[in-house]
Amino acid sequence: MRQPDDVIEQLRRRFVQEYPDWARQTGTWPIRISLQPPTTTQRSADPIACHTWAEQWRAYKGPGVIEYTSSRFPTGTHKMPKTLVLGHPREVAAAHADTQQTWQRCGRRLTSLYHRFPEAQFTGIIRRLNDMGERDYLRLVTTVTWLQANPTSGMLLRQLPIEGIDTKWLAKNAHLVLALLGTSDAADDETTPVPRRRRLHERLGLRIPPDLVQVALLDPALRAQLAGMRHLAASVEDLNRWQHVPSTVVILENKETGYAITEDHTDVVVLHGHGFSVSYYAQIAWVRTARRVIYWGDIDAPGLQFVNDLRGYGIAVNTTLMDMTTLEEFRHLSVDGAGPQRKSLPHLTDTEQQLYEHLVDHAANHDNGLLLEQERIPWPHAHRALATAIGSAHDSTDAQREKLGRPTTK
Known part of the structure; x- marks a missing residue:
């Protein structure tokens, strides 16, 4: 036999859960809540308790209409509360002061917003x-x-x-x-x-500010054409206007790493700080035509997805410090990171694919991804690897272009 206070609490919980739908005039009405009138066993065992319960419902002043049923007692047939029927959301809201206030505020605001x-x-x-x-x-x-x-x-x-x-x-x-x-x-x-x-x-009809790419000019001749600046931020449109373009492009996932390279390299430009903006780099004409494109990013699933997508745009990129050897050597510096978002990355090399599969397995077994940020790798080690990649022959890039076939613009 359900008590009035219990039913009121049920109405409050149901209102909180469903009132946004009711405000949009959805839902099935009326709502019928069984009061669970006394069973035959209860009526025989304790008829006084049954009648006391019925009196509580007869004194009920809350919302809704009570339907009754005739029940047989040892003393005869008596009416027992059976169902509480509520025909409108405002009746459910009226069961509790907080829900009534919520419903009234909702009505005022929606009515005003509909008109405005x-x-x-x-x-x-x-x-x-x-x-x-x-x-x-x-x-x-x-x-x-x-x-x-x-x-x-x-x-x-x-x-x-x-x-x-x-x-x-x-x-x-x-x-x-x-x-x-x-x-x-x-x-x-x-x-x-x-x-x-x-x-x-x-x-919103607003002016779109230009998306700026962070650039480090390692080539002194190129710096001379740009007022001697070593570091600058430029839009894709401005970068595409350059007359003298580099033959080697280094893309670094994070901004800070681009400032760590202090020596000069002929015909080399570093782009850095747009770790998730693959399309920006793909829109720079001289990135697409560069003889060598080197990418160094974090060792994690998003970093390898970035590499895959660069190649998907037809950019024959080679990676450095993104392999199992690097991860194993500096794994003690890794932390929890983002897990893989895709089942497969078709444009990875065999070495990169081995790393990606390891990251996928790690996420499946530990409920989180693995992340080795590029800045965590000791700079002397990272600098040697990066300098070697910049100065290496471009045979691997030519092979990668042949593997990719003729680049296409997406």
Whole structure:
């Protein structure tokens, strides 16, 4: 025999779980909750307890309508509460003060948003909208109102004349902003930060800042043409305008490593710091045509995926310090990292494939990936290997080009 307090708690839990769907007018109504009236055995063993229980439900002042059933007792037939019937979400919400407040706030906000933004898409965002503090909610409405009125402002993100917002706030609430404008990023399967930021700018009609590549010029002649600068950041478009281009390109996954190379190398340029931006490098014409392209990244699954994708863009890249020998020598410096995201990487060499299979097995056996960051390898050892790779003959690159066949642009 279910007690009123137990049923009220059940209604509260069900409301918390399902109210966003109810707000979108989905769900099956009415809701019928069995009160589990006394069985024949209970009615015979303790009829007084059964009648006391029934009186508790007759005194019930909560939401819903109680349906009764006739039950036989030793003293005759009596009505017993059988089912609590609730015909509308507001009745479920009324079972508890907190849920009633939540439902009322949800109704006010959705009604207002429907009128302000008729193209809005509310799937998957109602709970988050309703949980926002009042100050954040008002910021959201103000932001969407401005963007709706200025769909092609061409402004930079930091230039938006909207009180109370900054880039962190907009990044955190981008999904809500886009949904209220009638679009969503749910279909985007890219998770890298730069492409997502670019898509956000495009959808909000904002000016897209150039994506800058960090460059270290190891060739003195090339530095002389660029005001003597050794380190600079340039867009892909600017890099493609270079008249004198290097024959050897070194790509380093992390930014700091690019600053560690202090000696000069003729006809060599280092690109560094865009560890997840394969497409940027593939858009630089002289990277695609370089006689030698050397890649050194972290020893982990994402690092090898980067190598695979570079070759998939037709870039005949050779790796250094990305093999089982290096991992075994410096494994004591490794930490937990990201696991593999793909079953196979078809463009790896046999040596790289051996390393990738080891990383896959490690992730399967330890529930996390393995990561040996390139900066963790002692610099004297890393510097010797990198200098050897830069100065080596390009026979391996020519062989790699022949293996890949004629490069194609993706």
